[in-house]
Amino acid sequence: MFPAITKSVCRSAGHDLQRTQLVRHCVRFFNGFSQDEMPVEETPAPRILITGGLGQLGSGLASLLRKKYGADNVIMSDIVNPPRHVRESGRYIYADILDFKNLQEKVVNEGIDWLIHFSALLSAVGEANVPLAIKVNIEGMHNILEVSKQYKLRVFIPSTIGAFGPTTPRNPTPDLTIQRPQTIYGVAKVHAELMGEYYHQKYGLDFRCLRFPGIISAETPPGGGTTDYSTEIFHDAVTTQRHECFLEHDTRLPMMYIDDCTRATAEVMELPEHRLKQRVYNIQAMSFTPAEIYAEVKKHVPDMEIEYKPDSRQAIADTWPQVLDDTNARLDLGWNHEYDLPKLVTTMLTKIRAQKEAKQRTTAQMEAAAM
């Protein structure tokens, strides 16, 4: 259809081929190509912006994408001051998703191609501050879609098991089913799924979305959700050997280790657009109850104790799926999880024990230096 962009075309336009950013703009200017359509040998690394990067999911994804595309091409952003290790690990900028002009400025100045939108208020935090959740999760998301449309970005907005409600079939929950969530978090996510699909159909926006289960990570703490117990239990296992669980022993929920989640995100972003047969996919790794994860942890920490004290999060969990049906993601995207419950437990305990030992060594060194 279009002639392939050639180096001589770029050179004749006076652009420096070493600078991938200019090549990309040059390509778009001359040919109107999307990155998918460009000849592979000419495809420069995408420039990627992650919003809400200081949350549970951002750092792991940034680190994976930086290994693939180079540290300079992956820009983390958020509205809070980053800890030192984040500042030292690559580019970090301030980006408030509620400020549209600020977003436009960042996208243009940084030459962004892919936008990974992680800013959000999670389920429990959202219920505690509904007006702020509406602002961040709905108005902020509108800004993300608009800026992505305006600058023809490939955009990823994650959805969640929280996008389903009590009338949804819970085991298994298919991609296309009843969605009547009862939290503002869930309502906003259904809205994001529908808006993304609408922008795709009306404007051709390259919107991609995976519905994640509860995510479990050692390096970054969870941000105030209904599935947070599944990360907290590991920290308690390594410190006090006692966990007070805010869900009932038999509350089954879909869960996933962070490495599977970040890999899934990178993989869905990398696929050529024609591979996507739908814009929103469920992905599943494992499902367990608090009693089941406790039993698995106890194999490694025999003194571990658990007490069940359900709080307001129980009512939320009771409306969510127990198992997601991710057949379509496995067929269309080649999705496959690597972590099951036993592998999750050994990995988390090993990592958190190592963190604890490193902290103890640092404290000992500081005390020795102060003497």
Ligand SMILES: NC(=O)C1=CN([C@@H]2O[C@H](COP(=O)(O)OP(=O)(O)OC[C@H]3O[C@@H](n4cnc5c(N)ncnc54)[C@H](O)[C@@H]3O)[C@@H](O)[C@H]2O)C=CC1
């Ligand atoms: N963590 C999980 O278990 C799951 C997460 N997801 C989704 O993945 C995405 C990332 O989740 P997490 O990292 O866990 O969230 P998180 O709550 O840990 O982090 C969200 C980040 O958004 C930032 N933020 C808040 N207001 C902002 C604003 N106005 N502008 C820019 N940034 C702002 C916060 O400072 C925070 O660092 C969210 O969309 C969430 O709904 C989906 C399913 C499961």
Ligand SMILES: CC(=O)[C@H](N)C(=O)O
């Ligand atoms: C499953 C999620 O979306 C999140 N962890 C939450 O519990 O709110």
